[in-house]
Amino acid sequence: MVEYSFFTVFRVQKKGVQMEESKEIEHNSKKRDSSGKMIFEDPILCAQFVRGYTDMPIFQNVQPEDIENVSNRYIHMFMEERQSDVVNKIYLRDISSEEREPFYLLTLIEHKSSIDYNVVMQILRYMVYIWEDYEKQMEMKHKGISTTKDFKYPPVLPIVYYEGMEKWEGEMELKDRILLSDVFEEFLPQMKCKRVQLKDYSDEELMEKKDELSVVFMISKVWQMDDFVRLGENVPKEHLERTFKETPEYLLKVIAKITAALLTKINVPEEEIEAFTEQIKERKMGMLFENFQAYDVQETRRIEHEKAVKEVTETLTAEITERVTEEVTERVTTEVTQESISKLVEVIKELGNTKEDAIQKLMEKYALVRESAKEQVDLYW
Secondary structure, three states: OOOEEEEEEEEEOOOOOOOOOOHHHHHHHHHHHHHHHHHHHOHHHHHHHHHHHOOOHHHOOOOHHHEEEOHHHHHHHHHHHHHHEEEEEEEEOOOOOOOOOOOEOEEEEEEEOOOOOOHHHHHHHHHHHHHHHHHHHHHHHOOOHHHOOOOOOOOEEEEEEEOOOOOOOOOOEHHHHOOOHHHHHHHOOOOEOEEEEHHHOOHHHHHOOOOHHHHHHHHHOOOOHHHHHHHHHHOOHHHHHHHOOOOOHHHHHHHHHHHHHHHHOOOOOHHHHHHHHHHHHOOOHHHOOOOOOOOOHHHHHHHHHHHHHHHHHHHHHHHHHHHHHHHHHHHHHHHHHHHHHHHHHHHHHHOOOOHHHHHHHHHHHHOOOHHHHHHHHHHHO
């Protein structure tokens, strides 16, 4: 039996969500992308992906041991995106052939968390690069083989894996990006990408797959705390316990890291993330959502904000009230005092007394210094 193999190229998008451009969104988008990178780097999760989400019988028997990470060879093809890309070589062992040399079926998977309308053109460039690299490899083994009649290039299966909130509206066919494609259609490469859109899968459909990746994907669909609460209500404890019963210890740690990256994007506090992921590492799946279910980041922040606003408002109100009271008291006291002084000066004058008598009387009655008493007498005399 001849051993066949193909490459999977997982290109993890590093750009932020296009609808928002804040630093926080960009940071969280990178967290999400790093979770995608971890998924496709792991052989168990990668095998579960190609078996469960491509809908192609040729992949149904792919096992983790059939997957080899060869990112170092191909990573430079993505230039500035190199830190987030994954290239896996996958062996197909159940296909018989008369070919002497095994061929490579290459599957290029583009990971996106936001809609990219030019993704089909990007993938075409990657496909051409892969074919050129394959040709060079074969020429090194057999000089001039690429010019022979029987030489064939490996097929490439381009897949766009999309986990964004909005429905994907980017073109999946190359002709849709070419001007006057209806006129020149027969001269254009007939290229079409396969889309795997995470939002198309309900929690129930994912649970039917009964593997670790399905749980990771359910968490990947969480974009706000309400989604997480819903997930905790929909996923039975028994399902989680069965799914992770035989999961290797190393993979539990990988899934914990992926989950931490995904929870970070909805601004869950680090202490909550740590507590949650520790349950994964310790295989306490039945308790996974019990304590976390009622925790709502946005609601907690709203309550804390309202409390802070209330405290500040009460403090300011008290200060303003005290200040106003003092000002009113002072104003009223001043008005009463001035009225009394004016009447007293008037009476002293009517009785035939002198200004000096009035000054002395004001100094005694209102505890004024001589200069102030004189000013009042001059004012009302």
